Amino acid sequence: MAVITGRSRSNAQAHLGMTPHYLIGNHGAEGLPGREAYEGEYLELAKNWEKQLKGLFASANGAGIVIENKGATVSVHYRASCERAAARSQVLSGIELLNPQPRIISGKCVEDLVPATAPNKGEALLYLMRHLGYPKGFYIGDDKTDEDVFRLMGEQLFTVRVGTAGPSRAGYALRNQQEVPGLLKELVNALGGQH
Numbered sequence: 001m002a003v004i005t006g007r008s009r010s011n012a013q014a015h016l017g018m019t020p021h022y023l024i025g026n027h028g029a030e031g032l033p034g035r036e037a038y039e040g041e042y043l044e045l046a047k048n049w050e051k052q053l054k055g056l057f058a059s060a061n062g063a064g065i066v067i068e069n070k071g072a073t074v075s076v077h078y079r080a081s082c083e084r085a086a087a088r089s090q091v092l093s094g095i096e097l098l099n100p101q102p103r104i105i106s107g108k109c110v111e112d113l114v115p116a117t118a119p120n121k122g123e124a125l126l127y128l129m130r131h132l133g134y135p136k137g138f139y140i141g142d143d144k145t146d147e148d149v150f151r152l153m154g155e156q157l158f159t160v161r162v163g164t165a166g167p168s169r170a171g172y173a174l175r176n177q178q179e180v181p182g183l184l185k186e187l188v189n190a191l192g193g194q195h
Helices: 009-016 036-056 058-063 084-096 121-132 144-150 177-190
Strands: 002-004 022-024 066-069 074-077 103-107 110-114 137-141 157-162 172-174
Touching: 002 121, 009 022, 022 121, 036 058, 036 066, 036 074, 036 084, 058 084, 074 084, 084 110, 121 137, 121 144, 137 144, 137 177, 144 157, 157 177, 172 177
Parallel strands: 002 022, 137 157, 157 172
Antiparallel strands: 066 074, 074 110, 103 110
8 A cells, every 4th residue: 555645754654543555755756666866856955945945035934934844845834824815925936936946736825845856646656556566556535636646547547536626537536534434445345355
């Protein structure tokens, strides 16, 4: 079993309550076997972005902008800002000045900065499947970045989105997180108890 998450690996492990065979963090930037050299580059890049951003937002301490170095990526939060629209505009303007430019993943009051050469969740899943020699895969997710997996074409993936609000390219959908254990149990039963 593999978990692919936008959290850093260490943060995700603290929340999981179990240890998956593979834990891929930071939207695919860390934890892929055979890509350790890239991770070293991403760590240095994140430190560089953090330094640049702290310089850019030095006068914005009271504006509720928080820079979080997640290892291979950086998140810029503005949830604590009283003027979120203005803070988001300031954050995006600052990000435009970064060198080199990151790939930006926008979330709820946060902008995640990912190295441009890092794989997204879909690319990470396909890489892991090739690495393990698995021709088919099952993927379930509830985040908008999971659409990078759901958009993959072909019959090699069985995809399930958790939640029904808004459009999705997933093959199937569950109403909520409470339906996930039942689906997983049915899959294990269908596979004869193999997992």
